[in-house]
Amino acid sequence: MGQSASSEGVLLQQQYQSSLTLFTSYEQGEIKQIFDTICKTPATELECSLSGFEKSQLQGYIDGKLPDSTTNRLYDLLKLLQLCGAVNKPDDVPISHHAFVVAMAMLFKGTLDQHCHLIHCLATENRNGVPAVELSKFVSGILQHYEKALQVSNRMSNWKLECSAESQEKLLKFAVHDAMSVADGDNNKVFDESEIASWLQKEPFFQTLLINIFHICFSPPAEQNAQGASASTETASSDDINISTLHEIKALPQCLDIDWAKTSTLLDLPSVLLLNQHIPHSCRGQWRYCFSSQTDGASFATMVRHISKQGPVVMIVRDTDGNVFGGFASQSWALRPNFTGSSQCFLFSLSPSYGIYGASQHNDHYMYLNTDQQTLPNGLGMGGQFDYFGLWIDQEFGTGHSKAKPKCTTYDSPQLSVKENFTIDVLEAWAVGPPAKLKDDDLYEDSQVSILDRDPEAQAILDLVGKERKSEGLRDEEPTADIPEEHNLYPSGAQDN
Known part of the structure; x- marks a missing residue:
């Protein structure tokens, strides 16, 4: 699975160098781990090689966490990056590490405009824009696969949650139809990338969801995280790991x-x-x-x-x-x-x-x-x-x-x-969020506790001079003390109706 220098253009080399600066040395090591793992995935057409991977290897690595159509279009995007400015453009060119780094930079470090272009490329083959029906299908496919991706990657974060077709449809209506003002049945509308940008700015939910599912798909292998695949990862500090773009991002709270x-x-x-x-x-x-x-x-x-x-x-x-x-x-x-x-x-x-x-x-x-x-x-x-x-x-x-x-x-x-x-x-x-830290005033809120309890020194002085504490025995009750502990959930007789 050799790769000639002419199959990599000068533009890709420039994009690679620019993209590389967006990642820490630890993150660069993680990306190399992921790339090597994809390259080692059994191939159907070409022999495995650490110099690049083909479509079937990417499909095997993602393993159904994305819709098939999205995986195929992601590979097509990688191929476009690979051949950008190249002298020779063979059909069977493998995806190099350079093209993969550029794609990862678009996914995890990309600007709003880059994410809009990414959504355009992944949602449709229409170069003039994204038809409403295809955008809805793309978002729906991501929603359907997100639950599986969380479960197979053990990222449910202790939640026991369902994801019904009805709730997916409600979310699709909220995140796409309502946010982009698409009327029911108006499937002929076509959105350009500027309109997609306006959509993401108005309702960033899907942008976050998309980044999360790609993070799940392209997380460093757990066993390699433990061992460290390079000197950069072996010597990484805990701070490097905590701020890594690819390491342990919470898909769910x-x-x-x-x-x-x-x-x-x-x-x-x-x-x-x-x-x-x-x-x-x-x-x-x-x-x-x-x-x-x-x-x-x-x-x-x-x-x-x-x-x-x-x-x-x-x-x-x-x-x-x-x-x-x-x-x-x-x-x-x-x-x-x-x-x-x-x-x-x-x-x-x-x-x-x-x-x-x-x-x-x-x-x-x-x-x-x-x-x-x-x-x-x-x-x-x-x-x-x-x-x-x-x-x-x-x-x-x-x-x-x-x-x-x-x-x-x-x-x-x-x-x-x-x-x-x-x-x-x-x-x-x-x-x-994290548990609230109680302030001193919270302990004596709304004067439910005697002022003497707030100031033990004042209490001690009164005791010392033999003064009687007039308020002793006249303290207010707890604010919820006289609320009945149990109320019937239904008014009297409602359960019989």
Whole structure:
């Protein structure tokens, strides 16, 4: 499987040198490992050689993690890179290490324009643009193969998630049809690369998904990672490994603090991918199970206890009519008489369709949590205003509301539930990102603890001079102490109907 110098053009040599500078020495070693592994994959047409690989070897290496059409077009792209500016252009030219490095730079270090060109090449053979029907087929194929790629590469990160055809179709509609304003049945529309760029800027979800699946396909072999294939990898520091583009990139957030033998979730693979893409980057590394009414009971007090001071939280509700929706709280939940949170909060819908509804900037009514008040609402709310929330969970827990005529003023969200006033079927909550660090003030929040407890020195001085502590025995009770621990999920008699 020899390769003449004339089959590599000057332009490829220049692209190779430019691409190489984008990778650290450790990453360069990883790419060489991957290239060598592909070259050692059994070939069907030519003898194996470390100087290059052919299409069947690339197909064998990827092993079904990508749709066949995508793998074939990826090889065609590699071949174009290989022959770019070459004097001789034989049909059976193998893909060299130089062409492979240039392609890896496009995939993992590429600009937005390069990714748009990559999507164009992988989605269609039409050089004038990407027809809507072919773009939809391409995105759908990537979604269908992503679950398999995660499973065979052992990257489910402790999640037990399904990926149904229905959820794939919902994600396709959200990520392509809605984002690119493609009407149902309008398959004749053709997108140029500038329109693809506008799409990715508006909804970057698919760009991230594409990079993730290619990362899974082109990760260094585990056994070679352990041994080190070159001096550069053998001498690499742990910092080199941690910042490597190809090493252990999280395709899914780590799922923590859950026993799947006892607990199920309203989430599926597409919904986790979608929500994780829209929460702040610092929160995307891990999701920690906090609460589910299915396993922890239908108790507002229990829910509040489990979600308080946990940092940012994703809450998901399914109403008894089957709609699934929720909200992302950017800060720790805490009992307050006023609205809190930030513009990073958002509401969302997961069924019957996907929707992400960010801050409108009309007001700052992002988060509200209060209990046992005479003049203020008692419950948990996001968006809107008192008694007219975009999402509301009542302190009595079994009920809530989603009010928007025509939209929630805080989040520009529509009514999320089937009925404006809904009954909860299931509610669950996940803390996202690293655990919150409690501040000293959190321990004595809202003056629930005597000022003397905050200042032991003041207490000691009073004891020393023999002064009586007038407030002793008059301390406030815990804020959730008089909330009934268990509430019936359904109102009286509802289960009989």
